[in-house]
Amino acid sequence: MKSEKVELHGFNNLTKSLCFNMYDICYTQSVEDRKAYIEYIDEQYNAEKLTEILRNVTDIIGAKILNIAVQDYEPQGSSVTILICEESAPPQSEVHQLDVDNPSVVAHLDKSHITVHTYPEYHPHGGVCTFRADIDVSTCGEISPLMALNYLIDSFEADMMTLDYRVRGFTRDITGRKIFIDHDLNSIQNYISQELLDKYYMIDVNVFQENIFHTKCKLKNFNLDNYFFNFSVDDISKDEINTITEKVRKEMDEVFYGRNLP
Template identity: 55%
Template sequence: MGEKMKLYGFNNLTKALSFNIYDVCYAKTAREQQDYISYIDEQYNSQRLTNILTTLTEMIGAKVLNIAQQDYEPQGASVTLLIAEGSMVPAGQTQLAHLDKSHVTVHTYPEYHPETFLATFRVDIDVATCGEITPLSTLDYLIGSFDSDIITMDYRVRGFTRDVNGKKLFLDHRITSIQDYISDEILRRYDTVDINVYEANLFHTKMMLKEIDLQNYLFKTDVYELPPRTRLNIMDNLRREMIEIFSGRNIY
């Protein structure tokens, strides 16, 4: 963020990042679909998600105040972290700097439909911070922590703060696109679209993986066991599913 701005009082800007990923898998039989859901549920249980969010919190220079985690039946998990910028300074029976309390949450949604032979694993992560902290610097880490076929991200800065001269500041860092905070190596792997509303400090980016390696989408099946026509049909189904999720509407 460069040199710090000289502000009057607290930095009251609230920065909210909503990060959603989708992982798609082809599983033909009901048993394969159930096994995939069970596998995903175990791979991304609440403890692993807690570790991911704790690392994220350290990366943005915040401190964890409280952790709540829960695994669900038949599937899914949730984790919520209450965080604060810097250390909390005790003053008698109260805590100073309480205005900078923020939170990080993650929820998982493994799901499938027997008619499509496709299973989808969705992860929703929300990071809300106050003050100088911005969660955008963690995007490479978040993308790398999951198998991300489709990614949608929303970032918004709300409220305002003032500099020492009383001028209102509605944004305290430069940003033209969420893509500015994602490495070139990652961006080369995805088709990416921006929809930004600059006058509202609202930024939206969605990404879809360019290349499909079919073996990565088959659960307990070797790609070379499948006839060529079957491979093409599966590839077509996978690509259609990904395009519809990426577009946010039923196309086919």
């Protein structure tokens, strides 16, 4: 997906930012199960696990880690930030990882950074729980965070995703002519594998003249059993199945379309 290489005047000053926002939906029957689900998902995506994911993202896009900050929150949630660089990096022994009582993760790259934050939550009067994770990958130079997109999608197996990609600023070729984007792109879907394209409904909203690309995704196949925590469809009546199906589908549609539905 890369355009023909152009000789640049100095460093590539383009900034490429990918915002990966995912949602996982679950239904619980009791307050105890709801608490258990929140604890489960909080442990499943704790700061240590998120750090591992971001380290792999860094490897995939060809960057180097300079610094990592991590934080797990009370009562739930985690954050990770990593500072990265495109070329040389200090020895691993000099890469700093901040361990604090309540870890979150921030990683710093010398021309770039990667962050992740998680947000487990639930409906106050129903059994619907929604886990959200936000990952931001911002790079300068030739590397693009889009190269890690398939890995991120596979890592979370989300029910819904919102993907935003923007190229900002400009760089110059050796004649002084400005370059506002250095790779071929008309949709974020260009960088998503066919296997994943087949799994999700996808809607694009793009502003080409501003190099802003936006894609929303919702899982095609709906199997109610996949949304239950600590029980299955065999444990409930047909009326309960219909009621819960309506609640879960409504939650998914509201997240996907970004508005409350009647």
